[in-house]
Amino acid sequence: MSFLELTALTKNFDGLRAVDGFSLDIPEGSLNALVGPNGCGKSTLFNLITGVLKPDAGQVSFRDQDITGWPPHRIARLGIGRKFQVPAIFEELTVRENLTVAAKRSGNRVSIDTILEKINLADRRDTFGGELAHGQKQWLEIGLLLAQAPSLILLDEPTAGMTGAETKATADLIRTINQEQAITVLVIEHDMGFIEYLGCPLNVMSKGQILKSGSFDEIRNDAEVKALYFGNTVVPADA
Structure with a gap:
């Protein structure tokens, strides 16, 4: 196939x-x-x-x-999930909240903690998206894709x-x-x-x-x- x-x-x-x-x-x-x-x-x-x-x-x-x-x-x-050049995250939400919203929107059951570890943001889970460094924002957006189980x-x-x-x-x-x-x-x-x-x-x-x-x-x-x-x-x- x-x-x-x-x-x-x-x-x-x-x-x-x-x-x-x-x-x-x-x-x-x-x-x-x-x-x-x-x-x-x-x-x-x-x-x-x-x-x-x-x-x-x-x-x-x-x-x-x-x-x-x-x-x-x-x-x-x-x-099929896509990440654009400019990170599209919810800057007013925490890292964990960003991932939770993405998972709920897609209706998929995923482990938010597992995704946090994978994208190297476990220690920033309670940090607002807007406070992340540029590279971390990019990783968070990849995490948002993973939360959709593509x-x-x-x-x-x-x-x-x-x-x-x-x-x-x-x-x-x-x-x-x-x-x-x-x-x-x-x-x-x-x-x-x-x-x-x-x-x-x-x-x-x-x-x-x-x-x-x-x-x-x-x-x-x-x-x-x-x-x-x-x-x-x-x-x-x-x-």
Whole structure:
């Protein structure tokens, strides 16, 4: 059975083709990354998967079911959760209250204490969301997704604005979610150091299409990728 299958997805905006016949198959239980320069169509692709946008052509299939163009709330109920670049948390509620609200909204029975431990916020459970450091807010939003018991998580630049230590801790968190909870994860990211920490297969996107797919080392050492998108100084050979 196919898990998430994207077939020839296309999306145009006023004559600009943001996604151009994009196809990708994401196996269940996998951890994958999607990288590429600004404007290459990564976030638009996430919008097509989650129903925020309807494709002009192509198909989104989840567990062998065609969900193309479904409304976002209906897609979310299938177990597809998305984290945006800017953390969307309830700043006036405590960390525990944030997670409790998310769990109740989804109707899932989850252990809030387990989630608190997993996202490294057990000692901040009574802290208001607005008082958290930026990296902690990002972790809390990942926790909000876990409270909904998803089978697929889409992460849009989850380490934006983080310190080096927070970035590494976030990579550890994502690997744990994937490996221990068997949650399929697809990550959009610019930070190749973070992608290296993840140690997962990655796909390079260019002009709305997949340019290259492979391991971190394969992509890092690809001359076309270096020259066109990352540059030799961004992804050094000995990184």
